[in-house]
Amino acid sequence: MTTSRSDAATIDVRLVPCAVAAWAATALAIAHGPRAALASMAVVASLAIVLLGRGRASPRRRSIIATACLFWIALAAAGALHAQAVAAHPLRAHATGEPINVQARVLSDPRALDGPARPMWMLRARLEAFTAENRTTVVGGTVTVLAGATDTSSTDRTPNWATLLPGDHVRFTGAITEPSRNDLTVATIFARGAPDLTASTPWWGRAAGHVRDRYREAVAATLDEETAAVLPGIVIGDRSAMPPELREAFVTSSLTHLTVVSGTHVTIVCGAILLAARLATGSRRAAAITAGIALLALVIVCRPEPSVLRAAAMGSVTLLAILSGRRRHALPALCTAVIVLLLLLPQLAVHIGFALSVIATAGLVLLAPPVADWLQRRGLPRRIAAVLAVAIAAQIVTAPLIAAAFGQFSVVGVLANLLVAPIVTVVIVCGYLGLLLAPVSTTLAAVPIWIAGHPTAWIVTVATWCAALPRSSISVPTGIGGLALMLGLTVLCVATMWARPCLAWWRRAPLHHRCVLVLATTIPACLVLMRVALPPSVPPGWLVAACDVGQGDMFAVATGDRSAIVIDAGPDPAAAGQCLDRLGIRTLDAVLLTHLHADHVNGLEALAARGPSTLVIGPGRDPKPALEDLHALAQEHGIPVRTVSAGDTLAFGALRATVLGPDPQLALHHDPNDPSLVLSMTLHEDGPPLLAAGDAEQPAQQWLLDTYPAEELRADIMTVPHHGAATTEPRFLAAVRPSLALIGVGSDNPHGHPRATILDELRRHGTVVARTDKHGTSTVRLTPEGLGIVAEHAGVGMS
Known part of the structure; x- marks a missing residue:
């Protein structure tokens, strides 16, 4: 029995709403729980009854609506069960x-x-x-x-x-x-x-690990350090050797898709194997089976990451089509892959890598051909138009999601992808040939690896050059605001490219279709306006936050889902309270004041009103009026005050803090900045360390260097002393050598904080700097790549 072309087209069309419904229902259930899933099931069931009961729809349209609604209800129910099981674990x-x-x-x-x-x-x-x-x-x-x-x-x-x-x-x-x-x-x-x-x-897992190890050894022995850090990412998705600044350059230039094993890799590898097997055996089925075995090996070696699974599932559907002799269509293969993977691994519905992979593939299938035609009609040669269309299509369809997740839009993304597009195939083919030879002989593998190294070096050069261009990326709101903004710009871009067809559609469209379009454009605009007017909320899961309180310090360290300790209170009670609200802090385990200057303690009134369990101060006593006001405020709110000195330890749940300074003599006889508390903290026993340095200046820093070995001062996160003033000792920064430095500072402050020399010194050690005057309130969190930071106003290198 054969399937007619019209029947196949009907199946193609039906799969699209089914895949969208399955994805949306699963994501809603996982992200918002069983109640939201049940509510959505009721709404969808009601809509289905209304739409199917009107009797106006054709049998084909009724079939599509019914199938999509069934998928929504089934996947929402499954997602709700999964979410409930996790919540009750x-x-x-x-x-x-x-x-x-x-x-x-x-x-x-x-x-x-x-x-x-x-x-x-x-x-x-x-x-x-x-x-x-x-x-x-x-x-x-x-x-x-x-x-x-x-x-x-x-x-x-x-x-x-x-x-x-x-x-x-x-x-x-x-x-x-x-x-x-x-x-x-x-x-x-x-x-x-x-x-x-x-x-x-099992043996296959050990074999895959051996292949990866041998390949990394061969790459490291053949190529220079920077190129050797990138090639394993392109071939097997291993980005572990890429330094943070290089990873950020790939993000800014929209080239990260090259360091993720995706549909491009599967297409090139399976295409090459299909061609070679077909020439060797003369059998279409034998070639498809050989390609299937190679695809399974690729997934095992490259690990079942979301993009790999999506590409492998799509490739499997295509290989099955070859075996059965049926027509191959990219869109139904993609939809089938999405549905199958969501049934097997529902957590992929909320995975950003999976979403970007699927959306980029759909954009290349649906948008790239008409964009290429549009460019050709304007005089571009066919091959250049095809390459440029792929870069434009990928940029257009992924921009809303990247904005929502990462808060940035790459201005140079199309240019960077256009510059590297001609040589990607060479890198992948030679890279995988080196991967195949590496377990046998690293000497033999060095030849294709060396060939792949030259275009890889070009990719690195393009990424770093494009990322260094002025305004290479634009910061946009994260969350729904960024999604709506970029979605609106995407619709505007597409409508501009096809202005005449869009205008003709508008004239012919029924009134209710026009209303839907108006709502689809005005609602995102309203959301963007709300995003601008209202302070943005901070995503959960942060570890440390630098609060934007003007020219002063206020840092929060999470001790639980809604609890934290606060280091310093800033100069303004209103700003301090707003930061706590934005972070979602309901319980203050303690407030630690490094010293008594106004830009660190004047906001204490807002924190005291939240009922912190204790108030911790150092041995410094100046200025005395501030100390008297502090004790009066603590007595008014019934907050105990604890004085600590070097060597004392503090514990707040799983958080542990050690007081490193100040020197007791400095606390009594030196400038009030030098008696600042200096604390070393870890969230858990093996968590990332934080060094809070208050306003400690050169004498205090020198005492710390003389008193403690460098390993006790070293920290992944650091609050830069004295807002980045020139009174910081470069050797102190070298000893701490943080991955991330937080600076509390006000814009246009009269002190010139932070000093350019201090910023240059931090960057010399590879430190990413987040400053509240430029970036606003910034939160640090752990990501699969290490420490990440989400800034309120502008992108930070590590985000």
């Missing part, structure tokens, strides 16, 4: 910061997180059991594990976290916290010590 009851014993199976390669102080690793694992209060509970669920590096000798059989492979079974001890976002992750576990390997990954 027994591990959540132990999110108290106390250590418990965990047994799990590793799901992903450990990723090194940025930070020179304490190297950390992040990985995903499948929970098998946990032991708490002398009771073992056997239960599943996905968890995120954050672990500090552990030293192991060459004769020690105990594995390091960095050596684990997907499929390994481990036992370890860790502290449980709730995840920062709703993605069906049960918990985040801060592991303590080394893991105990209870069972190794």
